[in-house]
Amino acid sequence: MGKKVIRIGLLGVGTVGTGVVRLLTEHREELERKAGAKLELARVAEKDTKRALEAGVPKEVLTDDAYNVIRDGSIDLVVELIGGINPAKLFVLEAIKSGKHVVTANKALLAHAWDEILMAARQRGVEVYFEASVGGGIPIIQSLSEGLAANRIQSIFGIVNGTTNYILTRMDKDGKTFAEALKEAQKLGYAEANPTLDVSGGDAAHKLVILSSLAFEASVPLDQVYTEGIEALTPQDLVYAREEFGYVIKLLAIAKAAEGQIEVRVHPVLIPETHLLADVEGAYNGIYVVGDWVGATMYYGLGAGQMPTASAVVSDILYLARSIAYDVAGRAGWGPFGDIEHAPAKLPIRPIADITCRYYLRLDCADQPGVFAAIAKILGDHGVSIAALAQKERSKGNKVPVVILTYEAKEKDMQDALHQIEALPAVGKRNLLIRVERGE
Ligand code: HSE
Numbered sequence: 539m540g541k542k543v544i545r546i547g548l549l550g551v552g553t554v555g556t557g558v559v560r561l562l563t564e565h566r567e568e569l570e571r572k573a574g575a576k577l578e579l580a581r582v583a584e585k586d587t588k589r590a591l592e593a594g595v596p597k598e599v600l601t602d603d604a605y606n607v608i609r610d611g612s613i614d615l616v617v618e619l620i621g622g623i624n625p626a627k628l629f630v631l632e633a634i635k636s637g638k639h640v641v642t643a644n645k646a647l648l649a650h651a652w653d654e655i656l657m658a659a660r661q662r663g664v665e666v667y668f669e670a671s672v673g674g675g676i677p678i679i680q681s682l683s684e685g686l687a688a689n690r691i692q693s694i695f696g697i698v699n700g701t702t703n704y705i706l707t708r709m710d711k712d713g714k715t716f717a718e719a720l721k722e723a724q725k726l727g728y729a730e731a732n733p734t735l736d737v738s739g740g741d742a743a744h745k746l747v748i749l750s751s752l753a754f755e756a757s758v759p760l761d762q763v764y765t766e767g768i769e770a771l772t773p774q775d776l777v778y779a780r781e782e783f784g785y786v787i788k789l790l791a792i793a794k795a796a797e798g799q800i801e802v803r804v805h806p807v808l809i810p811e812t813h814l815l816a817d818v819e820g821a822y823n824g825i826y827v828v829g830d831w832v833g834a835t836m837y838y839g840l841g842a843g844q845m846p847t848a849s850a851v852v853s854d855i856l857y858l859a860r861s862i863a864y865d866v867a868g869r870a871g872w873g874p875f876g877d878i879e880h881a882p883a884k885l886p887i888r889p890i891a892d893i894t895c896r897y898y899l900r901l902d903c904a905d906q907p908g909v910f911a912a913i914a915k916i917l918g919d920h921g922v923s924i925a926a927l928a929q930k931e932r933s934k935g936n937k938v939p940v941v942i943l944t945y946e947a948k949e950k951d952m953q954d955a956l957h958q959i960e961a962l963p964a965v966g967k968r969n970l971l972i973r974v975e976r977g978e
Contacts, residue, residue: 540864540866541614542576545581545614546562546577546580546855547610547613548581548582548607549604549607551586551595553844555593555619556594558848558852559593565852574863575862579596582599582600582601583602604625608633609636613638615641615859615862616629616639626647627651631658639667641668642670643670645672645744645748646744648744649744652747652748652751653882656882659868663869668748668854669850669853671745673823673825673837673839674840674843674846675849676823676841677837677853678749679748682749682752686827686832689830692794692828692830693794694826694827695790695792695809695977696749696790696825697825699742699745699789699823700822700840701720701728701729701736701821702742702768703822705719706789707819714773716772720737737769738765739767739789739804740765746791749825750793755882757884758802762802763804764890765803768806771970771972775787778900778939780811782926782928782943786811789804789805789806790815792975799887805973809975809977810977813976818838822839823838824836892950893949894948895946895949896943896974897922898973898974899969902937903938904964904966919955920951920955921951922945922951924942925944927940927941
């Protein structure tokens with residue numbers, strides 16, 4: 539038998555840390571029953587000690603130096619809720635080195651240092667849990683690493699950034715511009731401190747590294763995730779997509795197994811309005827995972843916020859506490875990588891130029907004879923076939939938006955065609971290409 543009391547060290551009492559302290563206090567009895575041990579918040583580090591005291595951290599356990607937690611030999615597991623890469627990485631690696639199990643919500647850290655952290659943990663025989671790093675309260679990490687473990691994952695389509703989903707929903711439902719909707723999202727507290735990370739797709743790319751590394755037992759380098767944001771979208775694109783073609787526009791994190799390669803990309807996507815992900819609105823997240831035997835599965839919930847995120851952190855604490863209490867934590871290596879000797883694979887990542895999909899193309903054209911014909915010829919010359927096409931009446935000036943939906947084409951051919959189309963004197967520069975996915 540392991541331990542009767544699990545001593546928890548907490549680093550960071552910000553929004554999520556405050557939620558964790560609250561949850562551990564308010565649900566103490568049930569949590570301890572489930573863990574089979576007492577859960578003691580033994581040491582807490584927070585630079586802003588006033589904030590920590592207000593959050594209910596007892597004075598006698600509080601310190602302003604993280605090393606007082608990490609180097610305390612009586613601590614069993616360290617919960618890192620500082621965020622960002624440094625110094626969080628130093629603290630996590632040091633905690634692992636000193637034999638402590640780790641719970642973290644830190645997506646940026648895992649996306650940048652996946653191999654280093656997980657291999658360090660395996661070598662030291664400790665476990666790292668990170669349910670809160672993707673999808674807030676949605677148990678997607680457990681689902682991929684345990685619940686779907688019998689499957690070969692074929693594809694993941696994730697709405698994993700609440701800020702961009704909120705913005706796109708407001709643009710779609712209320713006709714707001716990108717800038718107006720972003721301001722609203724910031725006011726509601728969904729955006730990261732630096733909203734660029736949200737709107738540029740960077741936050742979703744961090745999360746995709748974690749999801750795809752888990753799904754494919756691999757180590758997916760962040761710099762190989764093709765990433766585009768939503769800044770160039772206009773409310774008209776959402777109207778055209780829906781009314782002309784029956785699609786909605788979402789920012790998706792996509793991972794696909796593709797004939798010995800994997801595709802990992804984050805960009806705006808037209809998905810059919812009948813797809814389950816089309817109904818994921820506002821700040822909600824939705825993750826659609828297809829396994830070879832299970833088929834399609836879908837996970838939905840709040841991807842951010844104090845208590846949803848704390849819910850995931852405390853579930854990790856509980857899971858680890860139970861393993862420590864029964865003296866099995868770290869014994870079997872770290873779950874998703876299976877065999878303790880087995881290092882994460884380096885899978886070849888398909889270059890974006892080689893992917894194949896359908897495309898939505900919005901072109902800013904002069905309204906004059908022969909323009910369609912010239913565009914259609916260039917597309918045809920590149921093997922890109924038009925599936926549907928719409929032109930709106932010109933509103934002002936001589937310019938008119940032309941929207942085209944193509945059949946499947948290779949990205950490189952589509953990009954080459956667009957390049958040539960943009961060189962036509964009748965076509966302006968404010969054009970937009972969005973990939974179309976069936977989401978299967
Ligand atoms: N900024 C993130 C989002 C928070 O909008 O989803 C959760 O990671």
